[in-house]
Amino acid sequence: MVAKAKAADRSARKIELIRPVLAPSNFSPNSEQQAVIDSINSSGSKAARLIVFGGAGTGKTSTLVESVAPQIKSGLDPNSILVLSFGRERASELRDQIVIQSGASAFEPIVRTFHSLAFSIINTQVDPEDPKYVLISGAEQDSFIRELLANPEHSPEVNWPKVLEPALSTKGFARELRDLILRASERNFTYKKLTEKGKLLNEPWWEPAAKFWKIYDEVLAIRYGFISGTAKRIDSSSIISQGIFDLTNKPKVREAFQNKFKLIIVDEFQESDNSQRELLNLLASDQVILFADPQSAIGQFRGADPEGVRAFADANGYRQLFLTTSMRTPDAITDLGNAISSKFRNPVETVGSKAESGKVDVAKLASQSDCANYIAHAFRSAHLREGIPWSEMAVILRSPGAGISAISRAFALNNIPIQIASDALALGENPAIKPILTIAQIALGKIKLVPANWDLIEEILFSEFGGADALSLRQMRIDLGKLRESGDAAKSSTQVILEILDHNDAPLPWEQLLSLKRVADVIAEARKVVRMNNKGGAQVDIADLIWAIWNSAKNYDGDQLANVWRNRALKGGVRGASADRDLDAVITLFESARRFAERMPGSNPQLFLDQLLSESIQSDAIAARGQRGDVVNVMTVHSAKGLEWDLVAITGLQEGIWPNLRQRGSLLGSERLVESERSQLTARREIEASAANALIEDERRLLNVAVSRAKKALVVTAYSKEDDSEPSQYFEEIYEFVHGHSSIDAENFDLPRALTPQALVSTLRRDLESQDLAKREFAARLLKTLAANEIASAKSENWLGALALSSEEPVLPPDAQVSVSPSNLQSFSECGLKWFIERSGGRDGDSTAQLLGVAIHSLAAMLKSEPGLTYEDLVNRLENGWELIDGNKGWVRDYQFKKALEKLEKFYKWHAENKSQRTLFAVEAEFEKVIGRALFNGSVDRVEIDQEGRVYIVDLKTGASDISKAKSEEHKQLAGYQLAVYEEAFSGDSPGNQSAGAELLFLGNDSKSASAKPQLPKDHEIIKAEVIAAADAMSANQFTATVNERCRMCAVKAICPIQPHGRTVIDK
Template sequence: MEGEPRSAGPAGDGAYPADRTGRSDPPTGDRGQHPVPTSPHGASRRLRGRLTDPLQAQVVAHTDGPMLVVGGPGTGKTSTLVEAVAARVAEGVDPERILVLTFARRQATELRHRIEARIAADGHRVLREPLVRTFPAYAFGLLRRAAAERGEPSPRLLTGPEQDLIIRELLDVVGEEPGDDPVGWPEDLRPALRTRAFAAQLRDLLMRAAERGVGPVELARLGEKLGRADWPAAARFLREYVAVLALRDVSNRGSVAYDPAELVRAATGMLLDDPGLLDAERRRLAHVYVDELADTDPAQQELLAVIAGGGKPLVAFADPDSSTYAFRGADPAVVGGFPHRFRTASGAPAAQVTLTTSYRAGAGLLGAAGRLARRLRGPAAHRRLRPPPGTPPGTVEVRTFRSATSEAAWLAHALRTAHLLDGVPWSEMAVLVRSTHLHLPSLRRALHTAGVPTVVHGEDLPLHLQPGVAPLLLLLRCALEPERLDEEAAVALLHSPLGGADPLAERRLRQGLRALALAGGDRRPSGELIVAALRDPAELAGIDRRWVEPARTVAELLATARRAAAIPGATAEDVLWAVWQASGLAERWAGAINRGRAATGEHETAQRWRAEAADRDLDAVLVLFDAAARFTDRLPGARTEVFLDHVLGQDLPADTLAASADRGDAVRLLTAHAAKGLEWDLVAVAGVQEGIWPDLRLRGSLLGSERLVDVLAGRADGTGVRAGLVGQTSALLDEERRLFHVAVTRARRRLLVTAVASAAVGGDDHEEQPSRFLYELGVGEPAGGADASRHGERSRHEQAPPGTVSHQDPPDSRGGSEEGGDG
């Protein structure tokens, strides 16, 4: 959440312990009933007195017509929203008549907890809570409520597995000959039709089209106009897809299934088609608040205009410089257009308040972020931030290294020093990166080796990559598809928690298998022998039991999975449960958690780390079981292999059951996207390389879903001509710069920014260059001292005094102004 004045009270500061579900409940027992106010105006004055910023108090007091609140990072936008909702409740407004909308589930959950805690802290006990929803969740609620009022079956949300299954079944009917293709796919796409990747890209194209209200006719027209033969084919496929969904709705007793991408537009269309329903909803909503307006897409903005336009009390909070979801249709330009789109009842533009006091960072940090922000396009008034008087300036350090290994080693040293010498808690430090796959694994290994406790933010890893889940999925895949069991998979299973082998055990196993094979005239390499032993444990006879136990355990688990899957009617949940019970992991992880809770001494840190890891792994497995149960409920009779395809094909981050697994005393490792709305005392932004950050490669999938978004947003003409490519690259650079701006503004006290600068060696033409963004910070670069030299730091840098920043850009920095960016 955004920064806030320290006098703003306990709301949102994590004052209340979280339970296993991550819920932060205030210590007030039950919620009682709706509060009875004494004097609405007195209550409002009392709440406004909690805020030190008069502009924030002005926003809290606003109750008439639309208002736009713009503020940079740490200006207390979310805190002001929380105070405003609490003020309305204190004035006697029924909480159920207050709607708060935000862009993501995590933000909605945290915002709901903050509002609950804030209302409780004021002495009120409420039975009904303000509605805090994401736009899709609110839209689904509208559709469900309308169906209930009409006496119709409740609608269903079409899940990812269902979508994938329908799409792949429709693609599977395409034969080898052109006449066997009812859709008429282009010839060059036909070899890819049955692949999982093509189905995923087709689903992505259909979702992007649905989000923007593009139907089959419009999609085909755009394809013909731009010379794309794949879009008219996708339009024909879309007609078949819609027809199949309609048939499924009939078979489900009339329960309409909505694609997640069409939820918001479906709700908007329903309201527009039913004036009575729309009037009732508008009368029901007394106040509407929107957090992170800059991250909304056109469909969400249209829904907002329908329910809260025409001069209704609507307060929207935005930071256009933090808009980082252009691939979903978000555009920071929506902020500038808000006052004219949402006018007062008299037709005047909406009121606007600009917050310019940052309660998060001091002058040094704000200066560096401000110089970066000057390169961003758009109005600049909200970028002129100042800290409250007496705020420490903070420090900014920019360093480059000869290798990624040196970079990681120095970061580990810096974090340990901050913890041991400066007393910064591990949980008040974070390392942010641009890419999960490129940097997080290596950084985590380096920090762990250096004794720095870390936790990878749960939102950054898809479920199938979670450390506790990946071995289970790999074992199921190898059991059900034996050809998948090769040497790499076998070794991974042996070293996983399922096998528990260490390098010595693997080496002894290889030696034992090789010796037995040679004695029998078998000259196969040891890798093949390990695979054979896992398929048939009899191969392990004659080898010392100490070294064969991991292999025997894995072999038995593979056999368990095969037996469970062979039972008639067995579901993915059944097979997973059989393997889980046989693995013994539940008992082992529970024991580690209990030992960690009992460990209190300074020398028992390792036990606490193992306990935190076991807690996270157990949480991830519970999420996997939950996913398997939902899959079984929605697709009864589907084979376990289909479930594996579904989970392994998900690139989006996994859900989590417990935020507590992400709140231990450890350094957070996460991407800049996941860091949005969060803050720490010390933040390190690592791997800031040219080509990685900014990543200016045009995101082009086989079916061009990104191109469709750009064309509809006016960022490209879709033809790929030079002018269009320049426009796309410029827009991409803007978004990458905004994402970097989000990263560097997460720090309250100290910011470290690191990169690798290495020349090509020998015949290798690969050269690492620091990102242009490092120079745009305008900070003096530190020199290599004894510690720095030990970590391979470049020695040409100069140390910047603490809290000071250079106002001179290095000679190779790029030009820019407040109103325009590069390109």
């Protein structure tokens, strides 16, 4: 359905959901198609068994629809017609086409899948004791198999070999085991037959797999029989075999279905497997018509047997007809398709029928990103210059992955709206869904708000549920860090943030912590729902919990996220397409939760979340989805089957990716089971060789499907990158077919300028600097025209460097007091610009190194109040507080803790050795003194008194690199500390006003002991003058960037005008 906005006032508008208009097709059959239609609609035995072969685009499906309509119009009951198709969505589309063409209605769906048919067979109750079945989804099956493997005590008789035990807990092994069970079940195997087949083929692991399969079925029946009452659970792999069993062993069921269907038509028959074909034979209808294209099969990974189609037809007496004229592709694309299919074992050529010749564009580029941008340029060009709608374009890949990400980025930069197939990710991995699942687990207590889970919390904050970004989170850390400096220094900013989320209470105004407030409110609402259910002693309904989270989520304006996404989806465009996908995912989540609650009433909601998060494939939930508007479809070749577009791009033709010739399921050997059944071979080497040959043809079939989706034009790309990836043999074939020579020696294609207003403006601005007067004048006129048409980037007032400085006033008035500390004095002397940027908020939040520095300083200070502390005491205190310092886990945490112990040990040894030379007077000693316009203030790590009664300052450095003794003599921070001594600026008891000097104590160096770098007593008046001068410079209107040895590690070099990273684009 599509959403249609009514009423001018957006705040009061209503949304009416209307079904898209479905119009009858204007199909006009050619002579071959008419011959098929006549054969199906003629009377007599010659039409009883018929198979129609036709390549992609030859009109097989259209011919099928045109064949059914006359049957209904001539009086055949629509309920006696059965059309079988290869997928649920395809079946729905085909059903609509037949209803529109015939105008008929039926009590049951005319078009079904094989699994839908089998499900209706096994749920047919001719006796009261016949069971009812409930389908378990593929994702549920995957999760259940992993659960059984993780608890071997449930299946001790399986006795997995020792060599396999490390693999039992992996997702990959569970996936292979499930695949073996699927393939065996599809071929109507029993547990005993799989064991015997394993012995015949020398597959020793099939015997324990067969035992596991038996236990899996038994436990499944017990578990879900208890939960669901009399309904039996059945997985998709067993539906067909159970249907065959019922038709074979229940005469009443077989008779009912044989009498019911007078005409059976199968579309895409090449996608069926042997068990589905056996099911078809058992129905034994008066008429069975098959449509097939063995060269376009895509379901081999599910067990499809395209190579057995002809043998099936011959064995069952099917008359053969052929469709050889393509109604879809122009000559250029048809010829390319024939070249690709010519390498099949039994190739069938197709001839073109369109007047236009079509276009095939093949380009080799330098990177995956370039490929994506090249396709974006081709699509935008076709849209602007040829008027092709976005909805008539598609990008096809072999499989999801980095290629889809590159396409998404390139299309977003070029303002091209896209729709990515939503089944590319398991539901639990969907970025739109993950925050909901995490918050639900927090509410249930499964995830604690502790630093160890910070990665999960950060994901929520950075999602639309929190709305934060790296900059805003850093600012919140800085603001909270300032509170920590004056309060509990033992808590990191991470710990403070987690406490705010936990208690929904903040030490700062919420206006400064908006993202935290939004997330805290959602968590509080979710916990409220859990508490309300727990009071009654019941488990919270997972659907209620998810709804509470979704309904309370808001954006920064306080609008419900549900309304924000809806409105965004209605607007269309790039962001609208993204909102569409997100809403589809949320609807699917609710449908999955509802289904869980119905099938497992009273179950712990955490079971649903665990199942969802462990899925490696998306559950097959039937949920409503938004009708897509004018967007480009991005999908895998498997999803593209049965579809067509004016312009299609094929990308990802890289070596090892397409074709992907890696053997599937190589550990348990499900592919060897399939190949052995297909070829009747028993020798391992022969089976593997046959499977490898079949795999080559499977990959070529996928390429044939992709190429044949284009109605007007085709774009094919690959990239050549040294030591990275090379184009595959498929790309080489296409390149040579189109260009007449190999791509090996061809240069990588240069990307054309993007067809966006921003790219055009950039080009015209460069032309303004041209030596050619005519070129400059043309650029100026066109920029003026663009600016007049509200292209913001064309307006000169928006250009960087075109505006004067917003202010030349000093940052502080001349009579204002300026805060100056010794550390600021040092930082300002090194680089005034860096000091100003960091002082203005341009610094990172608490890093592990910074928090460790605070901890070491705190532990060092304890030796003043508790002089009897041993090194072991300090280590224990550090270990107890380590969770607040470092949120890492595993070897990273161990390494960081080891480095911390090294620093602590260096300090303790230095402290013990220093006792006899100087007396510790104070730690963390604060001072403050007004000197000119400077408020000179700070704190000193250690104030010590030497044997002559003079004051000696020690500053601990836990992370900084060591410096030379010459540099320590000129160190401004140490000089500032000495000035505090001279001025007697310390609060509390005064240590005196005679300085014995100061030193930096480096604990983070590579030596085994601490490195002390002393500074001799400095001249009082010289330091005082430097502080007064620094106060004036710190309040000025200009700050100087200075190149020094710290530039390499500078945190703000990305915006420094004297660094390559930060130099402005208008600099000459």
